[in-house]
Amino acid sequence: MINLPVTDELLVKKAQQGNLVAYGELVERYQHHVYSLGYKLLKSPHEAQDAAQEIFIRTHKALPTFKGQSKFSTWLYRIATNHCLDTLRRNQREQNKNVDWNNNNNQISTSDAGSQPEEALLNKEKQQAVKRSLDALPDKYRLPLILHHYQELSYRQTAEVLEIGEAAVATRIHRAKQMLKEKLSGGVADELSRNKRKSERLFGQ
Amino acid sequence: MNCQETRENLNAYLASEHQLFDKAKLEKHLDNCPQCQGELEQLQALNNMLNSLPNQGAPASLKTDILATLSKPNSKSSPINKGKLVRDLLAAAAVSLAIFWSGLPLFNGTDVDKVNQSFNKLAANYTQATGSIVNKTVNWVDKTNNKIHIKEWKIK
Numbered sequence: 001m002i003n004l005p006v007t008d009e010l011l012v013k014k015a016q017q018g019n020l021v022a023y024g025e026l027v028e029r030y031q032h033h034v035y036s037l038g039y040k041l042l043k044s045p046h047e048a049q050d051a052a053q054e055i056f057i058r059t060h061k062a063l064p065t066f067k068g069q070s071k072f073s074t075w076l077y078r079i080a081t082n083h084c085l086d087t088l089r090r091n092q093r094e095q096n097k098n099v100d101w102n103n104n105n106n107q108i109s110t111s112d113a114g115s116q117p118e119e120a121l122l123n124k125e126k127q128q129a130v131k132r133s134l135d136a137l138p139d140k141y142r143l144p145l146i147l148h149h150y151q152e153l154s155y156r157q158t159a160e161v162l163e164i165g166e167a168a169v170a171t172r173i174h175r176a177k178q179m180l181k182e183k184l185s186g187g188v189a190d191e192l193s194r195n196k197r198k199s200e201r202l203f204g205q
Numbered sequence: 206m207n208c209q210e211t212r213e214n215l216n217a218y219l220a221s222e223h224q225l226f227d228k229a230k231l232e233k234h235l236d237n238c239p240q241c242q243g244e245l246e247q248l249q250a251l252n253n254m255l256n257s258l259p260n261q262g263a264p265a266s267l268k269t270d271i272l273a274t275l276s277k278p279n280s281k282s283s284p285i286n287k288g289k290l291v292r293d294l295l296a297a298a299a300v301s302l303a304i305f306w307s308g309l310p311l312f313n314g315t316d317v318d319k320v321n322q323s324f325n326k327l328a329a330n331y332t333q334a335t336g337s338i339v340n341k342t343v344n345w346v347d348k349t350n351n352k353i354h355i356k357e358w359k360i361k
Contacts (some may be wrong), residue, residue: 020276027268035263049264056271126257134258148220149255155222170217170225177216181251 008072016063023063027056030073033151034080040134040146041084043091051087055080070160077153077161081143088139133183141176144169206230211241215248 006025014022034055038048059079066075134142147158148169155173159166206227211234214226235241 020272023275024268024272027271031263031267035267036260039261040258045261048261049267052263052267053271053274057274060275123257126254127259130254130258134255149252150258150260155217155220155225167225170214170222174213174216177248177251180255181247184251184254 009068012063012066012068012072015060016066023060026072030076031056033073034076037077037080037146037151038084040150041081041142042087043135047087047091051080051084055083058083074157074160077147077151077157078163081147081161085139085143129184133180136183137176137179141172141179144172145176148173206234208234208238208241211235211238212244215241215245219245219248219252 008026008029011022011026015026031052035048035052038051038055039045042048042051055076059076062079066072070078134146137145143162144158147153147161148155153161155166155169158169162169210226211231214231217223217225218228218231235245
């Protein structure tokens, strides 16, 4: 007997009928996507975890209103993006929002470090500079960039989540990259020369 | 295709989103324009930098926590935030203590108006700061004070 893959649509239908196991399967499929979106948009892993939990609970509550006009993943991303933006706005007054991220970055960098402590330090600095620059972008440009670059959504999917046109997604990503290039100009130049050195070694120039 | 048009489409080109521009024209321009080639290399370097951010997976407990919350009867949309709950309870306890001390003169039956005024002020701040928990506490204190009043009045 051939086992056909269980589609999101089928799981959604079952979940709408109150089947929690089916909803658990949807959570399983998308938990990493939703968590990593929160991880990039919000200020700490702890906030990302709370957000992911709340997003899935809200989505479950809203299931009866889902009519299948878009893909489940698009709908989920839309709920997730709106929830993260709400959280950001709510937390805007908090002054200590970078503390958790910096602490966490230390942990990540230590485990990512490899053998060279100097390299680990450079990596950590680079990651923090990238995160700071991303956080400083206006949401209008940051959201399409994160959805496309980190969540690996196509321009069309990004457009559907944000409910804007594909051309607008392209323009905003272009603008976001220009802003990042200005903010990270030193890092980009370093990266560029590193790439050139690498290719020179490869081709024996 | 000119330089400006080429540069505006380089990100889409790198992302293989070719539906938005004429790929052949862009590549032809790139072949003849070292400046735009340099811009393309810079964007590739920027993408490498963006890739340096770790892509964290969800914690192992996430799915279990979500399903546990959903399987509870009458589960609320917001998961319990333990830190916030402790903070609210502490705030409620502190304000309750303040209300208790400010309410003490009621037991002596002195300067009731003044006490009422300060009580109302405290209750207003209290409600604003801690929400529903505070409301319940205020109501409880209010009822208790009224009972005491009635008892005092009956004794008199």
